[in-house]
Amino acid sequence: xxxxxxxxxxxxxxxxxxxxxxxxxxxxxYMNNAVDLVEPIREYDLEGVEPTFHPIGDxxxxxxxxxxxxxxRHLPIDVALSNAGASRDRYFRxxxxxxxxxxxx
Amino acid sequence: MANIDELTAAQVAAGVAAGDFSAVEVxxxxxxxISKRDGEVQAFLxxxxxxxLAAAEKTxxxxxxxxxxxxxxxxxxxxxxxxxxxxxxxxCASKMLANYExxxxxTCVQRMLDAGATPxxxxxxxxxxxxxxxxxxxxxxxNNPWDTERxxxxxxxxxxxxxxxxxxxxxxxxxxxxxxxxxxxxxGVVGMKPTYGAVSRYxxxxxxxxxxxxxxxxxxxxxxxxxxxxxxxxxxxxxDSTSQDCPVDFLEHLEDPVEGRRVGVVPQLMEAExxxxxxxxxxxxxxxxxxxxxxxxxxxxLPNIASAIAAYYVIAPCEAFSxxxxxxxxxxxxxxxxxxxxxxQSSLSRAxxxxxxxxxRQMLGAYLLSSGVYDKYYYPAQQVRTLxxxxxxxxxxKCDVIVLPAxxxxxxxxxxxxxxxxxxxxxxxxxxxNIAGNDWASRVRAAPxxxxxxxxxxxxxxxxxxxxxxxxARARLCREGG
Numbered sequence: 001x002x003x004x005x006x007x008x009x010x011x012x013x014x015x016x017x018x019x020x021x022x023x024x025x026x027x028x029x030y031m032n033n034a035v036d037l038v039e040p041i042r043e044y045d046l047e048g049v050e051p052t053f054h055p056i057g058d059x060x061x062x063x064x065x066x067x068x069x070x071x072x073r074h075l076p077i078d079v080a081l082s083n084a085g086a087s088r089d090r091y092f093r094x095x096x097x098x099x100x101x102x103x104x105x
Numbered sequence: 106m107a108n109i110d111e112l113t114a115a116q117v118a119a120g121v122a123a124g125d126f127s128a129v130e131v132x133x134x135x136x137x138x139i140s141k142r143d144g145e146v147q148a149f150l151x152x153x154x155x156x157x158l159a160a161a162e163k164t165x166x167x168x169x170x171x172x173x174x175x176x177x178x179x180x181x182x183x184x185x186x187x188x189x190x191x192x193x194x195x196x197c198a199s200k201m202l203a204n205y206e207x208x209x210x211x212t213c214v215q216r217m218l219d220a221g222a223t224p225x226x227x228x229x230x231x232x233x234x235x236x237x238x239x240x241x242x243x244x245x246x247x248n249n250p251w252d253t254e255r256x257x258x259x260x261x262x263x264x265x266x267x268x269x270x271x272x273x274x275x276x277x278x279x280x281x282x283x284x285x286x287x288x289x290x291x292x293g294v295v296g297m298k299p300t301y302g303a304v305s306r307y308x309x310x311x312x313x314x315x316x317x318x319x320x321x322x323x324x325x326x327x328x329x330x331x332x333x334x335x336x337x338x339x340x341x342x343x344x345d346s347t348s349q350d351c352p353v354d355f356l357e358h359l360e361d362p363v364e365g366r367r368v369g370v371v372p373q374l375m376e377a378e379x380x381x382x383x384x385x386x387x388x389x390x391x392x393x394x395x396x397x398x399x400x401x402x403x404x405x406x407l408p409n410i411a412s413a414i415a416a417y418y419v420i421a422p423c424e425a426f427s428x429x430x431x432x433x434x435x436x437x438x439x440x441x442x443x444x445x446x447x448x449x450q451s452s453l454s455r456a457x458x459x460x461x462x463x464x465x466r467q468m469l470g471a472y473l474l475s476s477g478v479y480d481k482y483y484y485p486a487q488q489v490r491t492l493x494x495x496x497x498x499x500x501x502x503k504c505d506v507i508v509l510p511a512x513x514x515x516x517x518x519x520x521x522x523x524x525x526x527x528x529x530x531x532x533x534x535x536x537x538x539n540i541a542g543n544d545w546a547s548r549v550r551a552a553p554x555x556x557x558x559x560x561x562x563x564x565x566x567x568x569x570x571x572x573x574x575x576x577x578a579r580a581r582l583c584r585e586g587g
Contacts, residue, residue: 015468015471018456035472038486044485049488050488051487052488054315084436092435
């Protein structure tokens, strides 16, 4: 079942990547080729095979001590904000999240 | 002092420690080599001359104060530009991070510095490590030092080229599906993708978190082994919960004979579609060399390896989509100006910050992880991963090492592979190792830590030699391409 341009536009919306109409055409071709490439994965008889989500088996949780890290390797707030496009005081600054319509406020 | 491309890492460190030359002299020689050759090779995105000279001066001062110097004292090292180093930008060769100033130093970089290395700068790569040719860098291409009309491989193409061109002695790269081994092969240097977890990923911009692994490039096996010791010697990194203790001295078995070692060959892969005859001959030549020295060839089967491409191109894009979701234009990275809503700002920042291949991979991942699709691809891919891992376990019961090509072909021309999914297929031989988490040294002659070693490789000075004897160089590339 091939992916249509509409399908791909929906994925782009979900992935938060705005595509131009031209990009959408190319992306649709690519997506269908790529899905063909991975298609063999569905033809396998995998009855009873456990999945491996991670190459290190027998992992157990690594828990840190619940203490403030005051080594040189912690990230001070001013450094954490230094690459942000917009910030104010101790915070990252973002445009409206819920929309700008007066009724939404 | 001698030209730095004639010295091994151990010779540089010994020379600095003995006072034959200073670390500053070595740093200047490396800067000199970069200014002479990098115009042609374009391996670097940033040369950190100030950091390099400051680090080298500190090394010289420590020597003057009678302190014991590290095993990489004064050794010029380049870092792939997905590794944070305070005082440099970390761009991942993307417009998204064109102005990103490192906020801390990655553990792998710090361990090289702790061993005394001199940081020469940041090496070019495929954007966010998506690619096999370094052509997807948003800034410029990198040319193969052996033939500047050909790609250096990728994604760690800048790291491999900087070492091959003799601009630095050692470089670090990262490998998610072959990104150390393939460029090492195409540039005729030694590269190693360590076992997953052996080297900390802290401070390395993530691509596929269950696949990514950092490793070194060098012009000979011993330099790579020396770098591996520096990267792993201090044990697991508390800042990376997947890092593991790696209690191996990579130098210990370098001189061991190969006699009696069982070398696995995979007949099914030697017949694989796309493997060029010259590459096949190179692998067969390497096997012959090993048997001449007393190794025993053993045929092994990896029955599920044909599915590795499909499994990888499910798992890796899904992990990439998840990891690159952080680039939303808020905390760092390109931020689209003048947007009314956060959603619009994210969508346009990502649209204008990411290049084509980065968008493709994320789109594929987004689709494969979406509701109803996940069960059809992602879950089965993780089951196939189990089968491939078991294949390797069974194969390693019959042999000590396995010989495989790192690439189906020698270095190709720019633009020669323009279809993205065709480019993916060139990862055929390398990616199953990422899926299984295994280690792999890129030179079939030698695998540090496993006891294999061939004749001492000649020092490579491709820039000069390539001009004079280009055909000779290409022949050599074929020969050492595995």
